[in-house]
Amino acid sequence: MIRQLVLDVLKPHEPTMLSVAQEIAETDGVDGVNAILIEMDEEVRNIKFTIEGEDIDYDTVTGVIEDTGATVHSVDQVACGDRIVDEMPTPQD
Amino acid sequence: MIRQLVLDVLKPHEPTMLSVAQEIAETDGVDGVNAILIEMDEEVRNIKFTIEGEDIDYDTVTGVIEDTGATVHSVDQVACGDRIVDEMPTPQD
Amino acid sequence: MIRQLVLDVLKPHEPTMLSVAQEIAETDGVDGVNAILIEMDEEVRNIKFTIEGEDIDYDTVTGVIEDTGATVHSVDQVACGDRIVDEMPTPQD
Amino acid sequence: MIRQLVLDVLKPHEPTMLSVAQEIAETDGVDGVNAILIEMDEEVRNIKFTIEGEDIDYDTVTGVIEDTGATVHSVDQVACGDRIVDEMPTPQD
Amino acid sequence: MIRQLVLDVLKPHEPTMLSVAQEIAETDGVDGVNAILIEMDEEVRNIKFTIEGEDIDYDTVTGVIEDTGATVHSVDQVACGDRIVDEMPTPQD
Amino acid sequence: MIRQLVLDVLKPHEPTMLSVAQEIAETDGVDGVNAILIEMDEEVRNIKFTIEGEDIDYDTVTGVIEDTGATVHSVDQVACGDRIVDEMPTPQD
Amino acid sequence: MIRQLVLDVLKPHEPTMLSVAQEIAETDGVDGVNAILIEMDEEVRNIKFTIEGEDIDYDTVTGVIEDTGATVHSVDQVACGDRIVDEMPTPQD
Numbered sequence: 001m002i003r004q005l006v007l008d009v010l011k012p013h014e015p016t017m018l019s020v021a022q023e024i025a026e027t028d029g030v031d032g033v034n035a036i037l038i039e040m041d042e043e044v045r046n047i048k049f050t051i052e053g054e055d056i057d058y059d060t061v062t063g064v065i066e067d068t069g070a071t072v073h074s075v076d077q078v079a080c081g082d083r084i085v086d087e088m089p090t091p092q093d
Numbered sequence: 094m095i096r097q098l099v100l101d102v103l104k105p106h107e108p109t110m111l112s113v114a115q116e117i118a119e120t121d122g123v124d125g126v127n128a129i130l131i132e133m134d135e136e137v138r139n140i141k142f143t144i145e146g147e148d149i150d151y152d153t154v155t156g157v158i159e160d161t162g163a164t165v166h167s168v169d170q171v172a173c174g175d176r177i178v179d180e181m182p183t184p185q186d
Numbered sequence: 187m188i189r190q191l192v193l194d195v196l197k198p199h200e201p202t203m204l205s206v207a208q209e210i211a212e213t214d215g216v217d218g219v220n221a222i223l224i225e226m227d228e229e230v231r232n233i234k235f236t237i238e239g240e241d242i243d244y245d246t247v248t249g250v251i252e253d254t255g256a257t258v259h260s261v262d263q264v265a266c267g268d269r270i271v272d273e274m275p276t277p278q279d
Numbered sequence: 280m281i282r283q284l285v286l287d288v289l290k291p292h293e294p295t296m297l298s299v300a301q302e303i304a305e306t307d308g309v310d311g312v313n314a315i316l317i318e319m320d321e322e323v324r325n326i327k328f329t330i331e332g333e334d335i336d337y338d339t340v341t342g343v344i345e346d347t348g349a350t351v352h353s354v355d356q357v358a359c360g361d362r363i364v365d366e367m368p369t370p371q372d
Numbered sequence: 373m374i375r376q377l378v379l380d381v382l383k384p385h386e387p388t389m390l391s392v393a394q395e396i397a398e399t400d401g402v403d404g405v406n407a408i409l410i411e412m413d414e415e416v417r418n419i420k421f422t423i424e425g426e427d428i429d430y431d432t433v434t435g436v437i438e439d440t441g442a443t444v445h446s447v448d449q450v451a452c453g454d455r456i457v458d459e460m461p462t463p464q465d
Numbered sequence: 466m467i468r469q470l471v472l473d474v475l476k477p478h479e480p481t482m483l484s485v486a487q488e489i490a491e492t493d494g495v496d497g498v499n500a501i502l503i504e505m506d507e508e509v510r511n512i513k514f515t516i517e518g519e520d521i522d523y524d525t526v527t528g529v530i531e532d533t534g535a536t537v538h539s540v541d542q543v544a545c546g547d548r549i550v551d552e553m554p555t556p557q558d
Numbered sequence: 559m560i561r562q563l564v565l566d567v568l569k570p571h572e573p574t575m576l577s578v579a580q581e582i583a584e585t586d587g588v589d590g591v592n593a594i595l596i597e598m599d600e601e602v603r604n605i606k607f608t609i610e611g612e613d614i615d616y617d618t619v620t621g622v623i624e625d626t627g628a629t630v631h632s633v634d635q636v637a638c639g640d641r642i643v644d645e646m647p648t649p650q651d
Contacts, residue, residue, distance in 0.1 A: 032174030081311030125267030546590030
């Protein structure tokens with residue numbers, strides 16, 4: 001089970017970041033969604049989505065995103081299993 | 094449901110940041126409002142509003158702000174769903 | 187209701203920062219006051235007041251300050267509503 | 280018993296980081312897996328896995344990783360015993 | 373009531389920072405005292421005292437300090453009221 | 466009683482950091498061991514061990530390490546007594 | 559009563575930092591001792607001791623240290639009273 005998913009997304013100006021976040025939040029297995037505006041230019045907005053839940057469905061979530069004309073640029077972080085495990089910083093980072 | 098909303102706002106000197114924050118705080122679904130003065134010049138003040146609640150109504154909140162002659166420059170962060178999810182920093186940031 | 191108020195104040199050397207803080211702390215709706223010396227020169231002291239309470243009265247507090255000959259240079263932060271909401275840092279800051 | 284394992288892994292683009300993390304999360308003795316994209320180029324992706332559990336089996340976990348064509352570049356951190364002990368920063372670091 | 377007091381003090385080498393801290397700690401209304409050596413030169417030591425209690429008496433505390441031949445260079449922070457309020461950092465700092 | 470021990474160790478490539486950490490974790494009085502790869506070159510690996518327990522036996526632990534051909538380069542931190550006390554940062558550091 | 563004591567100590571190579579820390583930990587009124595290696599050269603090691611307890615006896619502790627041939631270079635921090643009070647950072651630092 002996917003407990004946490006951090007996606008880097010390139011989104012056209014419409015629909016709004018807010019409406020996309022609301023739509024993701026309503027999909028099964030999602031408890032909550034955080035959306036942050038990283039950067040924007042004439043055409044697109046770079047948005048970072050942090051999604052948490054008991055059993056996130058990757059295809060459903062990315063489907064919601066892509067239906068708005070946006071693209072998932074990269075999966076930056078994922079946490080799977082019975083609980084969310086945080087990344088452990090080490091000197092090698 | 095919108096649990097948290099971070100707005101970057103350009104506001105004329107009057108009415109005060111305090112009175113706008115109080116007005117937002119009294120709208121339905123809002124628990125509390127934080128307002129910070131980022132910068133000010135001759136004409137305007139750049140204010141950052143952090144709004145939290147059980148069910149924030151975006152149009153109502155931005156209506157309160159715009160009625161004072163201010164403009165919402167950007168929605169910098171939003172958190173939707175059953176609980177507030179914080180942004181997860183990753184090496185890609 | 188105002189739960190938290192951060193004021194940037196320019197104050198003559200007398201009365202002391204301590205006595206002004208004590209006076210503010212005794213006004214209705216205030217639980218506690220933090221006062222920090224930011225800078226001082228020949229004439230004035232730049233003091234930062236962080237005031238917290240259940241129902242801070244802005245006019246009463248600024249009245250106490252101004253009665254000492256000090257001036258409120260700016261309201262740097264305010265938190266209103268049912269609870270104190272902290273500012274949420276975002277990449278836009 | 281191994282309670283925490285931090286692995287630096289070089290992985291081909293397919294299968295995805297997500298699917299490898301899910302597979303590790305399903306092995307015995309693992310509670311949860313965090314996977315972060317550190318860097319990527321034409322050929323490979325540098326992924327950092329933080330794995331936590333009651334009794335992680337090193338060979339099983341690295342087996343899952345290597346079956347996908349990926350290689351474990353280094354074991355960056357490990358925590359063994361009855362509980363997870365965090366690294367203690369000292370001036371010598 | 374004064375709940376916390378941070379004093380910047382210039383003290384001769386004797387009596388020791390320890391003995392002055394102990395003496396302040398024994399005055400009424402004081403729960404505890406932290407004393408840190410900031411700097412020292414041939415003549416004096418720059419000590420920072422953080423004093424906390426239910427009802428600190430400013431004159432008593434500064435009297436203890438001055439009786440040792442030391443001087444209170446500045447009151448750097450004070451917290452008054454029913455509880456200790458911490459300073460709230462803002463972009464204006 | 467030794468509650469925490471931080472050792473800077475130079476270790477040949479074999480046996481692995483993991484197996485040495487597991488062996489230390491199984492000695493009496495040790496609750497858990499954290500091992501971090503600080504650096505490595507052709508010959509050796511610089512490993513930092515953070516060991517915690519109710520009653521760590523220094524000679525036993527260093528014996529386990531030295532039996533693998535590794536050397537304890539320095540004891541960087543130790544905590545003794547009834548509980549673990551953390552280092553207190555001061556301006557003198 | 560002394561609740562916390564931070565000492566900057568110059569110590570010959572023998573006896574070890576560990577044995578000195580153990581000895582301090584066994585003195586009355588001490589709960590725990592943290593010892594950190596700050597620096598070392600041909601002759602001496604610069605060790606920082608953080609000592610905590612209900613009622614630390616300064617002369618006993620420094621006696622233990624000096625009996626080993628070490629010298630207390632400075633008392634960097636002390637906390638006295640009914641509880642440990644931490645240093646409060648202020649803009650003046």
